[in-house]
Amino acid sequence: MSCQDFLPLISAAVDNQLTASEYTWLEEHLKACPNCRNEFELEQMTKTFVRQRLVRVTTPAAVAERVRQQLVYESSRRSTWLERLDELLPQPSWRTVLATAAIGSIVLLAVMLFVPTSRHSHPRPVDNNIIHQTYNNFDDILEGKLVPTVTSNNPVEVESTLSLNLDFEVRVPRLKRCTLVGGSFTNYRTEKIAHLLYKYDNDLIYLYQTHLAAIEEKGVLNLPEQAMNELHRSGRYIENHMDDCSLILWIEGTTVSVAVANMDEKTLLDCLNDCGERQ
C-alpha cells in the first residue's frame, strides 16, 4: 500500500470513523511515515479551523416564521378544490385511486386543468385524489392516446352525435376565440354527463353538461351550498382560484353546464359570453 491509499483513512481517523483494525493499520503506517503524519495533522487542523470559524447557527426567527407562514398559505390554497398542476408528481396506481372512499356528498365540479404542453412535462397525481387521476388523462389527451368519441369542430355534428346517447338536449355552445375539438359522455349512476372540449390558443377549455335535475334536491350530484345559492340567485357561479385556473357554472334551460379552464376567470367569462345570455 502506498501513502495514497492511506489518505482516506487519515480523513476517517480525524473524524474517529475508523474501524479498530483500520486504526491499528494506520497507526503503524503513521509511525513510519512523516509525510502522512504531517498530512494527518494538516487535515485535523483544517477540520478544527472550519469548525471554529463556521459556527453552526440556529435558524433566525424571522426565517423560521416565514417558512411556517408559507406552509399555512400553501395549505389554505389546497383547501380550494383546484390544485396547480406543477405540484403533481408521479402517479399512483389506478387501484389506489379507486380505493378512495367517498366522504361526503358528491359535487359536480369539473376539475380539469389543461396543461399547455410547453409548460409542463409530466404532471401526474400524487395522492388518492381523483382530480389528480384526471390529470393523468390530460397527458393522454395531449399525447393523443385518448380521443373524444366524436372529434369534430362542428357544434351541430357533436350535438347530434351526443344527443343520441344522452337523455337531455345537449347544447354545444360556440365559444369565442375557441375551436371545438370534440365531445364525449360518461355515466354517473343514473345521470349522463356530456363532455365538450375546446381549444383556446395553447390552452383547452373543458365543458361538462348534464340535466338540471342532477343537481337538484334529489339529484345524484350535490353542489356546495354556496354554489347553489349563487346559481339560483344569478344563474351563474364563478370560482377563480388562481390566475390560471377558473371554473364557471351556469344554468341554461333544463341543463347545467360547467366550464373549467387553465386561465383567469375574466378570459373564460369572455369566451363564454354568448352562453349566459341565452337565458
Added chain:
Amino acid sequence: MYYAGENLEITDRNQLMIIPFVLLASHSSNRSEREGFESEAIPHMDLLYNYALRLTGNSDDADDLLQETYLKAYRFWAKYEKGTNVRAWLFRIMKNSYINRYRQAAKKPETVDYEEIQNFYNIIRDESADPNDLQEKIFGGLLDDDVTQALVTLPEDFRTVVILCDIEGLTYEEIAEFVNCPIGTVRSRLHRGRKMLRSKLFDYAKKHGYVTKE
C-alpha cells in the same frame, strides 16, 4: 367546502375520460396534513438552514433556499415514505434545489485542479510548516467571510461532505445516507474536500499577504 367522493365508472379508454367529480379534501384534513408535515419536518430546520447557509455562502440565498425546500417538501409530502429517514429526504430536496437554482459554472469534481493541490502540498512540505503555525499565522488572519467563500468555491459534492462532517458533525453513515453513496466515497470526498479547502484558504491568505517566504 367540497368533499372527496366517488369516482365515476371509467368507461372505455377510447373515450375522453374525464371524471368530473369531486375533488377536494376538506379544509380540516388539509390542516392536519400540514400539521403532520410540520411535526416531522420543522425539527430539522436548523440542519437545513445551516446547510443552505454554507452551501450558498450568504444568508439571503440561504433563506430563499430554505423556503423553497420546505415548500417542495410539503408539496411532495405524500410521496415521502413514512418511517424512512425524513432528515435525509429533506436534505436531498435541498441539495437538488440548490443544484437547479444556484449552481454556477463550478468545476465538476472530476475536473478538480489536482495540480494546484499537489503544489500546495509541496509548499507545505518544503517549508516544513507546522500545522499549528499554518492555522495561526497563515490562516489566522482570514476573516470568517473568507472561509465561507472558500467553502463555496468547492464543487457541491465536496462542499457537502465537509459541511455535514465538520460543521454538522454527522457520522459517515449519516452522511452516506444523505448523499446516497458508499462510506468509502464519503471518506475520499472528505479528504479531497478538506485538501481543496486548505488550498483555497492558502490562496486567500496569500492574497491578504499572510504568507511570507523566508
